[in-house]
Amino acid sequence: MAADQALRLDNQICFAVYSTAHAFNRVYKPLLDRLGLTYPQYLVMLALWERDDVPVKDLGERLFLDSGTLTPLLKRLEAADLIKRTRSTADERQVLIALTAQGHALRDKAKSVPQSILAASDCSVRELMAMKNEIVALRDRLNAVLGE
Amino acid sequence: MAADQALRLDNQICFAVYSTAHAFNRVYKPLLDRLGLTYPQYLVMLALWERDDVPVKDLGERLFLDSGTLTPLLKRLEAADLIKRTRSTADERQVLIALTAQGHALRDKAKSVPQSILAASDCSVRELMAMKNEIVALRDRLNAVLGE
DNA sequence: TCACATTTAATTGTTCGCAATTGAATCCCG
DNA sequence: CGGGATTCAATTGCGAACAATTAAATGTGA
Numbered sequence: 192m193a194a195d196q197a198l199r200l201d202n203q204i205c206f207a208v209y210s211t212a213h214a215f216n217r218v219y220k221p222l223l224d225r226l227g228l229t230y231p232q233y234l235v236m237l238a239l240w241e242r243d244d245v246p247v248k249d250l251g252e253r254l255f256l257d258s259g260t261l262t263p264l265l266k267r268l269e270a271a272d273l274i275k276r277t278r279s280t281a282d283e284r285q286v287l288i289a290l291t292a293q294g295h296a297l298r299d300k301a302k303s304v305p306q307s308i309l310a311a312s313d314c315s316v317r318e319l320m321a322m323k324n325e326i327v328a329l330r331d332r333l334n335a336v337l338g339e
Numbered sequence: 340m341a342a343d344q345a346l347r348l349d350n351q352i353c354f355a356v357y358s359t360a361h362a363f364n365r366v367y368k369p370l371l372d373r374l375g376l377t378y379p380q381y382l383v384m385l386a387l388w389e390r391d392d393v394p395v396k397d398l399g400e401r402l403f404l405d406s407g408t409l410t411p412l413l414k415r416l417e418a419a420d421l422i423k424r425t426r427s428t429a430d431e432r433q434v435l436i437a438l439t440a441q442g443h444a445l446r447d448k449a450k451s452v453p454q455s456i457l458a459a460s461d462c463s464v465r466e467l468m469a470m471k472n473e474i475v476a477l478r479d480r481l482n483a484v485l486g487e
Numbered sequence: 488t489c490a491c492a493t494t495t496a497a498t499t500g501t502t503c504g505c506a507a508t509t510g511a512a513t514c515c516c517g
Numbered sequence: 518c519g520g521g522a523t524t525c526a527a528t529t530g531c532g533a534a535c536a537a538t539t540a541a542a543t544g545t546g547a
Contacts, residue, residue: 197454198450200389200401204467205367208474210403211477214485215481217485229503232502234354237351239461241347248525254348255417257506258526259507259527260504261526270546280340283513285512285526286525305345311480311481312477312481314345319352322357325470326356326359327359329462329470330358336461337366377532379534380530395495404533407497407534407535407536408534432495433495434496
């Protein structure tokens with residue numbers, strides 16, 4: 192592809208991904224407002240609903256985020272009584288993140304969210320999963336380059 | 340899909356898109372550091388290289404961003420002497436964004452960026468364009484819901 | 488024409504996201 | 518055992534991203 196064409200905004204897959212991430216964020220906003228969560232906070236809760244009582248580092252690896260992002264976010268979730276932060280006794284460098292009863296309970300309220308997003312995306316589950324797999328494969332290749 | 344499965348992080352296309360956007364950002368970082376640009380600033384420059392002398396609003400529509408994001412970003416580009424902000428005489432509500440000579444010149448330095456990204460994505464142009472088209476179609480459907 | 492609505496950027500305040508650094512705990516190796 | 522390297526979370530500083538509001542300019546209809 193000629194450099195001129197390559198620099199066109201419309202040809203940039205990165206812009207497609209970037210602008211779609213923001214579009215998702217905007218669609219999620221009214222749904223998550225009802226749960227009292229921001230979108231990144233929702234992702235943290237999704238991760239914790241799968242497995243909690245984990246150090247910040249574990250959460251960071253699952254979400255591709257570092258402590259600079261997670262520490263203040265987790266403090267806000269703690270202030271909202273959704274999680275508890277406890278310094279590990281076994282290894283005092285670690286801070287373990289556990290769900291509170293309210294944090295567990297919020298999962299029920301969140302159950303309807305994916306269905307609403309599916310409707311907004313106006314697409315079959317099969318198609319979305321196929322796209323998701325392609326995008327994840329791309330992400331993993333990009334991350335592989337970073338790891339070198 | 341059962342609600343339990345739907346809430347799994349791995350099944351969320353939104354998380355796939357979100358985490359891929361961050362992966363792109365990290366791959367772009369070292370390349371854009373050489374141009375003295377952040378990733379959103381690079382997107383603004385891409386848009387301006389296609390068409391400049393445009394009001395902030397026009398830029399916002401092309402990038403799906405509002406003045407709250409663009410105004411400070413454009414001030415930084417102006418401080419770097421890449422663009423000039425001029426209040427329109429025809430309609431004094433508008434501020435027109437034009438490239439400076441340096442802003443135009445930066446395009447040459449940016450020409451090698453897409454090639455580097457292509458290499459990092461370890462994927463053919465054809466495959467990337469196909470993915471891009473799918474993602475853009477999804478974005479447009481999401482934005483359509485927001486417009487209602 | 489004139490009051491009122493709309494458009495446009497800018498501003499304010501909150502929350503991410505990350506690089507770089509810090510300080511404490513733990514690991515590892517001689 | 519001891520000292521330097523490593524790991525982990527927190528902190529600082531900067532740049533997005535967006536909601537809500539503001540102020541000025543323009544448009545519109547009676």
